[in-house]
Amino acid sequence: MSKKLLAIPLLSRETLRFIDSDILFYQKVDALYPPGDSPLAMVDDDQGYSARLIDPTRKHNLAIPSGFNSGLLRLDLAIYDLDRLEWFLGRPYLMRIPAMAEQTCYAMLTCGKGLRQFSSAQFFCKKYRPLEITTQTVTAHFIYHLKGLIGKYHPQAMESLRTSPVAELQFQAPRPLILFTIVKRRLLRRFVRLGHEP
Numbered sequence: 001m002s003k004k005l006l007a008i009p010l011l012s013r014e015t016l017r018f019i020d021s022d023i024l025f026y027q028k029v030d031a032l033y034p035p036g037d038s039p040l041a042m043v044d045d046d047q048g049y050s051a052r053l054i055d056p057t058r059k060h061n062l063a064i065p066s067g068f069n070s071g072l073l074r075l076d077l078a079i080y081d082l083d084r085l086e087w088f089l090g091r092p093y094l095m096r097i098p099a100m101a102e103q104t105c106y107a108m109l110t111c112g113k114g115l116r117q118f119s120s121a122q123f124f125c126k127k128y129r130p131l132e133i134t135t136q137t138v139t140a141h142f143i144y145h146l147k148g149l150i151g152k153y154h155p156q157a158m159e160s161l162r163t164s165p166v167a168e169l170q171f172q173a174p175r176p177l178i179l180f181t182i183v184k185r186r187l188l189r190r191f192v193r194l195g196h197e198p
Contacts, residue, residue, distance in 0.1 A: 005102040009080050020071040022142045022150060024157040026133060027167040034169065037076040039110035042069035042141060043117040044125040050100040055093060057177055065115060065174035068107035069125050071141045072118060079113050111174065119170035138167045
């Protein structure tokens with residue numbers, strides 16, 4: 001967390017551009033981060049945040065998007081606010097899952113600042129759906145339980161990347177994190193724990 005949230009941004013100039021190492025590309029792109037300075041991130045079907053969702057959204061009224069994933073991230077450092085990060089990191093109840101604090105902080109910093117997210121149709125990043133590579137897939141983020149499959153899918157990705165045309169990237173507006181998505185997440189987690197796959 002300290003490297004991705006503190007060291008890398010503080011060593012960057014003007015704009016932070018970041019990509020996780022557990023992402024495979026299936027199509028070529030001319031520019032992963034298009035012109036402009038709006039924040040960019042991935043979107044997934046989980047709410048991978050460090051706090052109980054009720055705390056940042058209801059208790060502190062923080063604008064946090066639904067399904068924010070920082071595996072691919074662009075951030076104009078003009079909105080990188082160390083005072084705000086110190087405030088967040090200094091509250092133990094917002095750090096219930098420390099490994100998710102970096103992602104939660106970036107969600108907090110970017111929402112309301114013109115955040116856009118890579119299209120979920122092109123950028124596979126899902127916890128509650130089986131891994132599915134289609135002709136639309138530009139990247140697959142091997143999150144959570146999928147990490148162990150990177151070696152298996154790497155040859156397919158390299159072959160697809162070699163023969164693919166250049167993809168025209170699509171983006172989507174972030175969805176707000178509302179009470180319905182909080183309840184939905186709790187139900188999904190319980191369903192998965194029972195050994196079912198939604």
